[in-house]
Amino acid sequence: MKEVKIETVLEVYSNLQELPDDIQKLMQAAINARNNAYSPYSNFNVGAAILLDNNETIIGSNQENASYPSGLCAERTAIYYAGAKFSNAKMLKIAISASSQNQLTTQPIPPCxxxxxxxxxxxxxxxxxxxxxxxxxxxxxxxxxxxxNLLPLVFESSVL
Structure with missing residues (x-):
């Protein structure tokens, strides 16, 4: 038996203003997208903004449906739109902001x-x-x- 240790290294900024200007702008786009979420069931709004290598910014917000779980998360809404509209562009950065309508969310909330x-x-x-x-x-x-770094043992197509 061999034990394997996996580590994740993250950078933590104390607030939005501590981020570089370009990331503040991207995060503000995610926050604006979050305000367009449709979440009448979970009362949990999420916005995502993706910066592409062609300088386009693609946004997405979570969209729920009474037929759970047929809604879609903000990140996947943005990712799939970016892939459909700019299929040859590379995704460089994604900013995600999440908030509850029931309480103030002050801890960073990672993608599901x-x-x-x-x-x-x-x-x-x-x-x-x-x-x-x-x-x-x-x-x-x-x-x-x-x-x-967030999903070190990723399932990918080479195993299919």
Missing amino acids: GACRQAIAEYEIKQSLPIEIYFMGAEGKVVKSKSLA
């Missing part, structure tokens, strides 16, 4: 497992890491240099 898998697909496809920034409604912002 399904969204991590979707981000992983594009990170593998483009052979380029995607920087991920995430936060709650306010407070600290966390940065991961890649999705592989």
Whole structure:
């Protein structure tokens, strides 16, 4: 038997203003997208903004449906739109902001497992890491240099 240790390294910023200007702008786009979420069932709004290598910014917000779980998370809404509209563009950075309508969310909220898998697909496809920034409604912002850092044992197509 051999024991393997896996580590994740994250950068933590104390607030939005501590981020570089370009990331503040991207996160503000995610916050604006969050305000367009349709979440009458969970009361949990999420916005995502993706910066592409062609300088386009693609946004998405979670969209729920009474027929759970047929809604879609903000991250996947943005990722799939980016893939459909700019199929040859590479995704460089994604900013995510989440808030509850029931309480103030001050802790950084990372992408769910399904969204991590979707981000992983594009990170593998483009052979380029995607920087991920995430936060709650306010407070600290966390940065991961890649999705592989958040999901180190990724399921990918080479095993199919």
